[in-house]
Amino acid sequence: MRTYNLYPMNEMYQPEKNDKFTFGLWTVGNPGGDPFGLPTREKINPVQIVHGLAECGAYGVNLHDNDLIPFGCSQKEKQAVVGKFKEALKETGLKVPMATTNLFHHPVFKDGAFTSSNPEIRAFALQKSMQSISMGVELGAETIVFWGGREGAETDSGKDPRDAIGWYRDAINFLSHWVNDQGWNLKFALEAKPNEPRGDIYYPTTGSMLHFISTLDKPEMCGVNPEVAHENMTGLSMVFAVAQAMEASKLFHIDLNAQKIGRYDQDLRFGSEDIKGAFFLVRLLEGCGGYPKYDGPKHFDAHAYRTESQEGVWDFAKGCMRTYKMLAEKANSFNNDPEVKEILLKNHSDSNNLSGILSYSKENAEAIRSMNANPEKLSKAGLQYEKLDQIAVEHIMGTR
Numbered sequence: 001m002r003t004y005n006l007y008p009m010n011e012m013y014q015p016e017k018n019d020k021f022t023f024g025l026w027t028v029g030n031p032g033g034d035p036f037g038l039p040t041r042e043k044i045n046p047v048q049i050v051h052g053l054a055e056c057g058a059y060g061v062n063l064h065d066n067d068l069i070p071f072g073c074s075q076k077e078k079q080a081v082v083g084k085f086k087e088a089l090k091e092t093g094l095k096v097p098m099a100t101t102n103l104f105h106h107p108v109f110k111d112g113a114f115t116s117s118n119p120e121i122r123a124f125a126l127q128k129s130m131q132s133i134s135m136g137v138e139l140g141a142e143t144i145v146f147w148g149g150r151e152g153a154e155t156d157s158g159k160d161p162r163d164a165i166g167w168y169r170d171a172i173n174f175l176s177h178w179v180n181d182q183g184w185n186l187k188f189a190l191e192a193k194p195n196e197p198r199g200d201i202y203y204p205t206t207g208s209m210l211h212f213i214s215t216l217d218k219p220e221m222c223g224v225n226p227e228v229a230h231e232n233m234t235g236l237s238m239v240f241a242v243a244q245a246m247e248a249s250k251l252f253h254i255d256l257n258a259q260k261i262g263r264y265d266q267d268l269r270f271g272s273e274d275i276k277g278a279f280f281l282v283r284l285l286e287g288c289g290g291y292p293k294y295d296g297p298k299h300f301d302a303h304a305y306r307t308e309s310q311e312g313v314w315d316f317a318k319g320c321m322r323t324y325k326m327l328a329e330k331a332n333s334f335n336n337d338p339e340v341k342e343i344l345l346k347n348h349s350d351s352n353n354l355s356g357i358l359s360y361s362k363e364n365a366e367a368i369r370s371m372n373a374n375p376e377k378l379s380k381a382g383l384q385y386e387k388l389d390q391i392a393v394e395h396i397m398g399t400r
């Protein structure tokens with residue numbers, strides 16, 4: 001097993017293939033347009049993106065169907081574009097671990113795709129998803145992400161949300177049965193977002209997605225794709241969302257970026273906001289507390305500031321990966337800090353050997369009922385979280 005400090009300083013944070021760092025075509029390919037202004041840099045084509053990402057040290061590239069092939073293009077055009085893309089993948093060794101379907105850009109999806117009131121549009125959304133999944137399989141994708149950007153409403157006068165929720169379930173069930181019938185071994189990763197572009201979106205959080213999965217025909221094939229920005233938009237904890245997904249063995253994919261709480265979806269460079277939140281997230285993903293590490297792709301779903309030229313886009317991409325590796329190193333040093341270990345050991349000690357009676361049996365219920373508890377004494381101890389948190393800050397800042 002490699003340890004970071006075996007390497008000279010300047011090579012310590014170089015991305016490696018087994019880091020499984022990935023970027024979407026739409027992330028480094030983002031030309032800097034926003035709802036108020038035109039693009040600020042040239043659009044680069046998918047083949048150039050593949051070569052650029054390979055030079056940066058990324059492991060893979062992800063895509064929406066329409067990032068690669070324009071909406072409504074002919075079969076012949078499609079084959080030519082996909083052929084060139086596959087050639088670039090072969091030349092660079094880049095993988096396509098994840099594919100997804102654009103069910104939000106075209107006006108036909110203005111009132112939802114899987115949750116459109118119009119069954120004809122719901123059927124078209126299925127057809128587009130099937131084509132997109134087929135292309136993903138052709139490119140080697142193992143995970144299909146579903147982000148329902150238009151699956152929501154500005155007003156609840158138009159449809160009953162219970163219908164919409166049911167239609168979404170019908171669609172995921174349909175596609176999971178279809179994938180199964182094709183003999184493909186794919187995973188579906190469902191991505192939540194509270195709002196934007198819709199006023200409100202159904203299944204607004206990772207927690208609501210986790211419950212939704214338990215209602216599906218093939219729950220074993222479905223997990224979640226939490227995004228830092230999406231959880232933070234609601235003011236919720238990304239660490240808690242990811243922990244719940246990991247504990248349920250449902251973290252199938254992850255979208256790393258940064259976000260100021262309560263704003264529009266900023267998709268900032270990973271670690272550029274809330275560095276302590278990013279630290280505890282990386283610590284979770286890298287394995288801590290006796291739990292294994294997450295070993296799926298780590299996808300940076302973010303884009304460079306609008307102020308940047310193409311050079312700045314690659315600065316952005318390298319920055320995402322470098323910050324992840326720096327935080328992984330800091331998380332490791334925090335976990336191995338003797339003072340951290342000592343405080344945690346003390347707070348978690350079971351000196352009266354009580355953990356055995358905390359799972360239910362009739363005997364344990366009787367033991368709990370007749371226990372001589374002393375809440376006054378128990379409330380006296382300070383937990384030293386001030387010290388623990390400061391130690392975390394010192395590790396992040398590099399002073400410890």
Ligand SMILES: [Mn+2]
Nearest residue numbers: 227229265267
């Ligand atoms: Mn986002």
